[in-house]
Amino acid sequence: MAASDCAVCLETFNDTDCVPARLPCCQRETSTFGVCLGCLEEICNHYTVEAGRVGKCPRCRERLYVSADGVVSKAPQPRGKCRMCCQERVLLDGGKCDACILGSQFALTYECDRCGRHQRIPHPMWRYQTTPGEFGTSTWACHNGCDDYTRWRVIEADLGRVPAHDAPEGWQMLDRWLEQLREERARVARMRPEERRDHGAVFIHRRQGCVVS
Numbered sequence: 129m130a131a132s133d134c135a136v137c138l139e140t141f142n143d144t145d146c147v148p149a150r151l152p153c154c155q156r157e158t159s160t161f162g163v164c165l166g167c168l169e170e171i172c173n174h175y176t177v178e179a180g181r182v183g184k185c186p187r188c189r190e191r192l193y194v195s196a197d198g199v200v201s202k203a204p205q206p207r208g209k210c211r212m213c214c215q216e217r218v219l220l221d222g223g224k225c226d227a228c229i230l231g232s233q234f235a236l237t238y239e240c241d242r243c244g245r246h247q248r249i250p251h252p253m254w255r256y257q258t259t260p261g262e263f264g265t266s267t268w269a270c271h272n273g274c275d276d277y278t279r280w281r282v283i284e285a286d287l288g289r290v291p292a293h294d295a296p297e298g299w300q301m302l303d304r305w306l307e308q309l310r311e312e313r314a315r316v317a318r319m320r321p322e323e324r325r326d327h328g329a330v331f332i333h334r335r336q337g338c339v340v341s
């Protein structure tokens with residue numbers, strides 16, 4: 129049986145204010161996961177590193193584009209050399225890849241698995257950690273003395289700064305992220321119309337209180 133309510137705002141789908149979004153990624157007759165257009169637009173406006181109505185599916189992280197009339201499609205994937213990491217990647221705004229944009233917004237402190245020392249890394253290394261306590265599966269250069277590519281994990285004090293919408297599945301933060309969205313939706317619903325107009329300009333790094341470097 130298809131989902132009868134939105135996984136984010138928890139409202140029952142209808143054809144006025146909680147219209148189910150037709151997801152090109154997670155839409156199946158049998159899918160128990162559904163999200164409404166309003167919530168998906170919220171994701172594309174506020175929980176995204178991209179401009180232009182593009183954001184990620186809260187379930188599978190597929191990049192989605194929502195047109196002004198509510199049609200959801202897979203976002204275009206223009207590839208090229210990232211300005212920051214110089215790797216061949218899908219390029220988002222400013223010629224940078226998703227990892228470089230997110231990494232500079234959330235440059236957290238990590239612990240080296242070899243020397244145990246700490247280092248600030250402008251790359252989302254948490255993505256390679258199966259769980260918050262484990263060292264990642266991908267390496268980064270340790271400048272503390274190892275002088276080699278080592279494995280890393282987010283230090284405990286910074287775990288709360290890992291964006292819930294980007295944490296790996298094993299971190300079990302999906303519920304927290306849906307919860308954040310739900311609160312945001314409720315906050316917008318309480319706004320006066322003129323406040324809502326300005327709401328469109330709020331970006332993720334401001335909400336999270338992070339410094340963009």
Ligand SMILES: [Zn+2]
Nearest residue numbers: 134137164167
């Ligand atoms: Zn919803």
Ligand SMILES: [Zn+2]
Nearest residue numbers: 153154185188
């Ligand atoms: Zn999906």
Ligand SMILES: [Zn+2]
Nearest residue numbers: 210213225228
């Ligand atoms: Zn990059």
Ligand SMILES: [Zn+2]
Nearest residue numbers: 240243270274
């Ligand atoms: Zn080291």
